[in-house]
Amino acid sequence: MSYVDDVIELTVKQNPSEPEFHQAVKEVLESLRVVIEANEEEYKKNALLERLVNPERQLKFRVPWVDDNGQVQVNTGYRVQFNSAIGPYKGGLRFHPSVNVGIIKFLGFEQIFKNSLTGLAIGGGKGGSDFDPKGKSDREIMAFCQSFMTELFKYIGADTDVPAGDIGVGGREIGFLYGQYKRIRGLSEGVLTGKALSYGGSLARTEATGYGLLYFTDAMLKANDIDIKGKTIAVSGAGNVAIYAIEKAQQLGGNPVTCSDSTGWIYDPEGIDVELLKEVKEVKEVKRARLTEYAEARPSAEYHEGKGVWSVKCDIALPCATQNELLLDDAKQLVANGVVAVAEGANMPTSIEATEYLQDNDVLFGPGKASNAGGVATSALEMAQNSQRFSWDFDKVDKRLKVIMENIFANVDEAAKTYGFEKNYVVGANIAGFEKVVDAMNAQGIV
Numbered sequence: 466m467s468y469v470d471d472v473i474e475l476t477v478k479q480n481p482s483e484p485e486f487h488q489a490v491k492e493v494l495e496s497l498r499v500v501i502e503a504n505e506e507e508y509k510k511n512a513l514l515e516r517l518v519n520p521e522r523q524l525k526f527r528v529p530w531v532d533d534n535g536q537v538q539v540n541t542g543y544r545v546q547f548n549s550a551i552g553p554y555k556g557g558l559r560f561h562p563s564v565n566v567g568i569i570k571f572l573g574f575e576q577i578f579k580n581s582l583t584g585l586a587i588g589g590g591k592g593g594s595d596f597d598p599k600g601k602s603d604r605e606i607m608a609f610c611q612s613f614m615t616e617l618f619k620y621i622g623a624d625t626d627v628p629a630g631d632i633g634v635g636g637r638e639i640g641f642l643y644g645q646y647k648r649i650r651g652l653s654e655g656v657l658t659g660k661a662l663s664y665g666g667s668l669a670r671t672e673a674t675g676y677g678l679l680y681f682t683d684a685m686l687k688a689n690d691i692d693i694k695g696k697t698i699a700v701s702g703a704g705n706v707a708i709y710a711i712e713k714a715q716q717l718g719g720n721p722v723t724c725s726d727s728t729g730w731i732y733d734p735e736g737i738d739v740e741l742l743k744e745v746k747e748v749k750e751v752k753r754a755r756l757t758e759y760a761e762a763r764p765s766a767e768y769h770e771g772k773g774v775w776s777v778k779c780d781i782a783l784p785c786a787t788q789n790e791l792l793l794d795d796a797k798q799l800v801a802n803g804v805v806a807v808a809e810g811a812n813m814p815t816s817i818e819a820t821e822y823l824q825d826n827d828v829l830f831g832p833g834k835a836s837n838a839g840g841v842a843t844s845a846l847e848m849a850q851n852s853q854r855f856s857w858d859f860d861k862v863d864k865r866l867k868v869i870m871e872n873i874f875a876n877v878d879e880a881a882k883t884y885g886f887e888k889n890y891v892v893g894a895n896i897a898g899f900e901k902v903v904d905a906m907n908a909q910g911i912v
């Protein structure tokens with residue numbers, strides 16, 4: 466067996482019942498075969514891959530809090546500090562009932578290469594909890610966030626580990642988490658990103674992942690002589706990433722016609738009304754409302770229960786909800802309907818089989834670790850502004866974001882060509898991300 470196969474097998478053996486983590490490791494290592502085989506002796510001697518797939522530190526902790534009925538609730542908190550070769554651990558916190566250690570590890574592992582691709586000095590980490598913020602009162606959210614931070618504060622700091630938002634963690638949660646950190650540590654520092662503007666947040670961070678996805682997609686399309694103008698776009702999700710992907714797609718002249726959540730999806734052939742979608746998101750967070758509210762307010766829209774976004778005829782598909790939401794049958798349907806490009810706004814939304822099917826059918830494919838890197842890149846710009854004790858205007862951040870995303874595409878494209886995988890942006894992203902991490906790890910000795 467090759468070194469790659471050995472390490473994949475070891476990962477499965479050492480981390481049982483963590484299918485998403487196995488999937489992420491397999492996807493990355495398989496596509497790095499050409500680089501790893503060329504350096505196998507050296508990497509093996511230094512156990513490079515074994516070190517890469519083992520987090521530097523993995524924290525699991527109890528989070529007790531009191532609900533509005535006076536009942537004590539107990540959730541589990543996680544922070545996986547995966548790799549700090551390039552810089553402080555950086556990556557979001559996810560609050561969702563599906564969260565477990567394997568999901569946090571897959572996200573943290575992906576984050577290493579994503580953060581490397583940004584060209585900025587950030588290592589990889591991720592965290593979260595199985596707490597469900599939906600339908601909770603503000604007081605309950607605050608109680609949970611304060612308890613979560615009362616444990617987490619011991620392990621994070623502006624130069625060690627800088628969490629941010631992800632599914633279920635937006636501005637409100639970041640505010641409560643930051644307040645508790647400051648109260649315990651007495652430090653006003655850039656320990657979290659995604660903060661509100663009034664206490665050190667960056668303009669354009671809210672928009673950054675969705676906007677960045679479109680800057681990347683546009684660069685990928687242009688490199689293949691395709692104009693986004695007039696293209697029909699299917700988007701999944703109705704949260705932070707989806708909303709700003711839809712907004713930027715419209716600004717660039719595309720026509721996004723769908724969005725979705727965990728219960729159903731919207732088809733709006735006249736184009737999604739993004740301001741209405743923003744309002745529905747707010748209502749959903751507070752009242753557990755559903756996307757039906759969008760359809761009720763918008764005569765051109767149809768609401769469908771369950772899954773189905775990928776059955777809509779489109780030129781471009783942008784999965785922006787969650788992992789494994791675009792499977793082989795969805796890929797077959799997209800190809801049958803003439804899709805030309807898929808770019809991932811979410812983390813690992815496309816299964817390995819679906820990705821291969823799309824690529825085998827000449828669909829341009831932007832992997833999340835490259836195409837959704839705009840969020841974390843802008844978080845690093847927020848860290849830079851915090852260090853400077855200064856705020857940049859929206860235009861300056863947005864322009865930097867655009868340049869970063871265009872550079873990511875150029876580097877991914879170049880790596881793919883250099884290794885003989887032209888137009889395979891999955892291989893290109895993994896190689897370009899991996900090379901910098903390996904350089905940094907090698908330079909720092911066996912740690």
Ligand SMILES: NC(=O)C1=CN([C@@H]2O[C@H](COP(=O)(O)OP(=O)(O)OC[C@H]3O[C@@H](n4cnc5c(N)ncnc54)[C@H](OP(=O)(O)O)[C@@H]3O)[C@@H](O)[C@H]2O)C=CC1
Binds near residue numbers: 631674706728837
């Ligand atoms: N926020 C950021 O800056 C970044 C986020 N990402 C990734 O983008 C994706 C979306 O994150 P974000 O928009 O921030 O999160 P939000 O919480 O704002 O929105 C998540 C959206 O996805 C839907 N969703 C979540 N879980 C599921 C599920 N199991 N099945 C179907 N739909 C689901 C939600 O529906 P419902 O409301 O019904 O739960 C909601 O519409 C995630 O994969 C995240 O890791 C990647 C890079 C950066």
Ligand SMILES: O=C(O)CCC(=O)C(=O)O
Binds near residue numbers: 557627812840842
């Ligand atoms: O901005 C950040 O640090 C978090 C981004 C993130 O979690 C992601 O890229 O998936």
